[in-house]
Structure formats: C-alpha cells, structure tokens
Amino acid sequence: MYRLKIVTPVKVFYDDEVNSITAPGKLGYLGALTGHAPIITTLQPGLLTVRNHLDTISEMAVSGGFLEISNNVATILADSVEYLSEIDLERAQAAIKRSRDRIKGLYTNEETDQDRSAKSLARALNRVNLASRLKN
Amino acid sequence: MPTLQEIKSRIRSVKSTRQITKAMEMVAAAKLRRAQAGATQARPYANSMSAMLKSLAEASTGDISHPYFEEREIKKRTLVLVTSDKGLCGSFNTNLIRKAQHWLDQFSPSEVDLVLIGRRGADYFRRREFQIVANYHDWGGQLNYTTARQIVAFLTGRFMAKETDSIHLIYPRFVSISVSKITNDTYLPIKKPAQESVQAGSAKQYIFEPGPKEIYSELMSSYVLTTMVTVLLDSFASEHGSRMIAMGAATKNAGELIDNLSLTYNKARQTKITTELLEIVSGAEALKA
Numbered sequence: 001m002y003r004l005k006i007v008t009p010v011k012v013f014y015d016d017e018v019n020s021i022t023a024p025g026k027l028g029y030l031g032a033l034t035g036h037a038p039i040i041t042t043l044q045p046g047l048l049t050v051r052n053h054l055d056t057i058s059e060m061a062v063s064g065g066f067l068e069i070s071n072n073v074a075t076i077l078a079d080s081v082e083y084l085s086e087i088d089l090e091r092a093q094a095a096i097k098r099s100r101d102r103i104k105g106l107y108t109n110e111e112t113d114q115d116r117s118a119k120s121l122a123r124a125l126n127r128v129n130l131a132s133r134l135k136n
Numbered sequence: 137m138p139t140l141q142e143i144k145s146r147i148r149s150v151k152s153t154r155q156i157t158k159a160m161e162m163v164a165a166a167k168l169r170r171a172q173a174g175a176t177q178a179r180p181y182a183n184s185m186s187a188m189l190k191s192l193a194e195a196s197t198g199d200i201s202h203p204y205f206e207e208r209e210i211k212k213r214t215l216v217l218v219t220s221d222k223g224l225c226g227s228f229n230t231n232l233i234r235k236a237q238h239w240l241d242q243f244s245p246s247e248v249d250l251v252l253i254g255r256r257g258a259d260y261f262r263r264r265e266f267q268i269v270a271n272y273h274d275w276g277g278q279l280n281y282t283t284a285r286q287i288v289a290f291l292t293g294r295f296m297a298k299e300t301d302s303i304h305l306i307y308p309r310f311v312s313i314s315v316s317k318i319t320n321d322t323y324l325p326i327k328k329p330a331q332e333s334v335q336a337g338s339a340k341q342y343i344f345e346p347g348p349k350e351i352y353s354e355l356m357s358s359y360v361l362t363t364m365v366t367v368l369l370d371s372f373a374s375e376h377g378s379r380m381i382a383m384g385a386a387t388k389n390a391g392e393l394i395d396n397l398s399l400t401y402n403k404a405r406q407t408k409i410t411t412e413l414l415e416i417v418s419g420a421e422a423l424k425a
Contacts, residue, residue, distance in 0.1 A: 007184045009365065011177045027345050040192055041345035042354050066355060068188050070342070075184055077358075 001053050002034045002072040006081055013081050017053040021074060023067055024048065038070040045126035048081065059084050061130045063123040080123075087131040095124035140408065143401040147394055154390035160224065161383035168313065168376035174279065175310050175366075175373040182366045185359055192351065193328065195342035203296055204326045204356050213247060214269070214300040215240065216291070216323065217261075218307035218367060219254035220375040221273050226382030228308070228316075228375060229256040235318050236306050240266060249300070251291065253368070269294075279368055288364050295324045307367045308374035314381055316374035323363065326356070 004021060006014035022031045024046025032039075048062040065078035099121035103114065138146075217236045219229045236257070240248060245265040252258045255273040262268065270290055272283060294300050303323040308316035344351055 005184070007181045009178055009181045009362065012180050025345050026350075030345075037343055038195070038341065039343040039345065040188070040195070040351055041343075042351055066188060066351070066358075068191065070191065075188065077181065077184055077188065 002036075002074060004050065004074045004076070006048075006076045006078055008078050008080055010080075013078070014050070018050055018074075019053055019055060020051045022047075022049040023076070024062065025067070032069055032074060034072060036069050036072075036074075040066070040068045043067055043076070043078070045123050047130055048076070059130075059134075061087060061127050063126060064119070082127075084130050084134045087127050089128065089131050092124045092127035092131070095120060096128065099124060138400075138404075140401065140404050143397055143404065147397045147401065150390050150393050150397065154387055154394065157383045157386040157390060161380055161387055164225075164376050164380035164383060168373065168380055171369065171373040171376050172310070172313070175369040178362075178366055178369050182362050185355070185362055189355060189359060191342075192348070192355065202352050202356050204292070204324055204360065205328050207325050208298075208301050210301045211247075212249070212300045212302075213243065214249055214251055214291070214294065214303045216251045216253065216303060216305045216307075217257045218305070218371045219252070219257035220371075221255040223256065224382065225375055225379035226385075228378040228382075229254075231318055232306060232308060233257060233260050235320070239304070239306065239320060251287075253287070253371075279365065279372065281365070284365050284368060285361065288361050291323065291364075292360060305367060307371050308378075310370040310373040310377070313377040316370075316377065324360070326359070 001017050001019055004014060004016060004018040005012070020031060020033045022029055024044050026042045026044055029046070030041070043062060043065045045061075045063045048060045049057060050060070051057050060081050060083050062076070062078050063080045065076060067077075068075045099117045102117040103121065215236060217232065219232050223229065233256070245267070249267045249269045250261055251269055252261060252271045253273070258268065258271045258273065270287075272287060291303055295303060302325065305319075305321045305323045307319060307321075309319040310316050
C-alpha cells in the first residue's frame with residue numbers, strides 16, 4: 001500500500017492509499033506496486049488505472065503530465081484527469097474536429113501552433129477512445 | 137448654511153453613490169469567491185511541480201543544463217508588473233506601482249524594459265521614461281490560458297534571444313481577503329535547485345523515462361507556464377479582495393455621510409419651522425394690539 005496523489009492545475013484530484021497503479025508512461029504503460037524504485041517519467045495521453053487499498057479499480061483518462069515515485073509516494077502532475085464515466089464525449093469529438101481543422105490549416109488567419117494542435121488532438125482522441133471503450 | 141434644497145439634493149446624490157458602491161462590493165465579493173478558489177486550488181499543483189523539479193535536480197548527477205537556468209551577465213532586465221485593468225480597488229494599484237517604481241529607481245532607463253499586465257500600470261508608465269515592450273490588458277479579471285501562454289511565450293522568447301538577461305515579476309501574492317503581499321520574484325533565469333552533495337549510497341537512484349534531459353525540457357516549459365498562471369490567479373484574487381474591502385469602506389462612509397447630512401437637514405428644517413411659527417405668532421400679536 002502506498003500513497004497516490006493526482007494533482008491538476010485546477011484541483012487535487014485524488015489523494016489516497018492505493019495498492020497499484022498503471023500509468024501511460026512516455027515509453028509505454030508502466031505498473032507500480034508498493035515499494036517501487038524511485039522513478040520520474042513523463043506521461044502521454046492514455047488510461048490510468050488505479051487499484052485502491054480496498055482493491056476497487058477506478059479508471060481515468062489522463063492527458064499527459066509527470067509521474068514521480070519515491071519513498072512510497074506517487075505523485076502525478078496531470079494536465080487534466082477525469083474518470084471515464086465523466087468524459088464529455090461531444091466536447092471531445094468537437095475538439096477532435098477543431099484540432100484536425102487546425103492541422104489542415106483551415107484557420108490560417110489566427111495564430112495556430114501545429115505542435116499544440118497535435119497535442120490537443122491526441123488528448124481528444126484519447127478521451128473518445130477510452131469513453132467508447134467504456135460503453136462497449 | 138446651505139439651503140434645505142441643497143442638503144436634500146446632496147443626500148440624494150450620496151445615496152445613489154452608496155447604492156453603486158454597495159453593488160460593486162457585492163459583485164467583487166462574488167468574483168472574489170471564484171478567484172480565491174482558483175488561486176488556492178492552483179497552489180498544490182505549483183508546489184508539487186517545484187518539489188518534482190527539486191528531486192529531479194537532486195537525483196540527476198552530473199551537469200543539468202537547460203536554457204532557463206542560464207545565468208549570464210545582466211545587461212538588460214525586464215520587469216513584469218501585474219496590476220488591474222480597473223480602478224476603484226483602494227490602494228491596490230498604487231502600492232504595486234510604488235513598489236515597481238522604487239525597484240526601477242536603482243537602474244537607468246536603458247537597463248530595464250517593462251512588460252505590463254493590466255491597464256493601470258500601463259497608464260502610469262506610459263508617461264515615464266522606461267520603455268514598455270508589451271502590455272496585456274482587458275481580460276476582465278479572469279484567467280485566460282491562451283493569454284497566459286502568449287505572455288509566457290513572449291517572455292521566454294525574449295530571454296532565449298538574449299534580448300533580456302533577467303526577468304523580474306512584481307505582483308500581489310494573495311494571502312487572505314484583506315491581505316496581499318506585494319512580491320518581487322525572479323522569473324527567469326530559474327534558480328537552479330540546489331544539488332545536494334551526493335553522499336555515496338544515500339542518493340536515491342532514480343529511473344528516468346525517457347531521459348533526464350527530455351523530462352527537464354518538458355518540466356521546465358510546464359513550470360514557467362504554471363508560475364505565470366499562479367501569479368495571475370493570485371493577482372486576480374487580490375484585486376477582487378481589495379476592491380471588495382474598498383467598496384465596503386466606501387459604502388460605510390456614504391452611510392455616515394448620509395446620517396450627518398440628515399441631521400443637518402432636520403436641524404435646518406426645525407429652525408425654519410421655528411422661524412415661521414415665530415413670524416405667525418408675532419404677526420397675530422401685532423394684529424391683536
């Protein structure tokens with residue numbers, strides 16, 4: 001059992017004892033049990049699975065950030081997190097469309113940052129993928 | 137002694153002023169609640185990020201280098217001053233501007249340029265000798281990530297292009313509704329977290345994925361944005377707090393003024409009635425005689 005803190009710019013999203021987590025690391029998914037070696041990694045958009053101290057599993061969509069584990073404390077600094085059931089599918093789909101249009105260069109008049117558009121596309125795709133997975 | 141009519145219209149005008157200040161106080165209170173929540177909820181993220189930066193620095197042995205750490209000889213400084221767009225918030229802007237001016241007095245105008253966030257600061261410094269390179273305003277006291285990102289991009293861009301060697305921030309740090317501490321921080325270069333002398337064996341052996349360098353570059357760009365966002369949120373919360381208190385005081389003062397004026401009005405009215413009575417009575421007496 002160890003402590004997991006998920007912090008977003010808007011609020012402290014999660015702060016509890018957990019048994020294990022599986023997080024979307026930059027180089028692939030990684031699982032962490034109690035007593036994991038110290039690690040710092042960046043996260044990519046993906047599925048974050050948390051098994052808390054009562055062995056209840058909760059799944060959330062995370063859209064990038066950082067994970068640090070040391071001394072049996074895991075800290076996730078996430079750009080945004082939400083439980084799969086709370087994903088706003090319509091909004092995510094609208095975001096996909098918007099970022100695709102941006103990337104295609106439909107909005108040439110406003111300042112568009114290709115890198116940021118690609119990232120926001122990845123985030124939105126992740127949300128839609130995970131949300132539809134929940135439905136099936 | 138003003139006439140009754142004059143006092144009456146004076147009372148009316150103070151009453152309508154009180155109504156306005158009362159309304160502004162309530163609006164500020166509502167905005168403050170949101171801004172305060174924003175400011176306090178953003179803190180854990182900023183703190184965790186500093187903590188992570190620190191452990192990253194402690195853990196990565198050897199040289200850590202990132203352009204944002206680079207301390208070079210300071211030829212040119214940039215001052216970022218955060219003020220509000222609107223007035224009527226007590227001494228909020230005055231204090232900020234005074235602090236900025238005080239700091240600027242150490243340097244000659246060619247050594248410092250200004251980035252002003254908020255209209256009030258711009259209004260003051262427009263007529264001064266320091267050069268204003270950018271001014272951001274009109275975002276209604278609410279955080280707008282796009283603008284925050286633009287500010288950060290502008291500042292880091294200037295720093296990287298060596299157009300400035302040191303960026304300072306003067307902003308009100310939100311402590312409580314009535315207290316905000318005017319703070320002067322260095323934004324860039326970021327002070328390198330102390331790499332504690334690594335004692336053999338005791339140093340935590342971190343695993344880095346992908347590598348320290350990549351993590352640094354991502355963490356740093358998040359860090360500068362987070363810092364800016366925190367600063368702006370603090371400033372908004374302080375502004376609304378300050379306005380709420382200023383308007384509360386104004387409402388109270390207006391109330392006192394009305395009381396005093398009413399007293400004067402009633403006294404004058406009484407005097408008038410007495411005089412009239414006297415006239416009538418003496419007139420009647422004269423007729424009787």
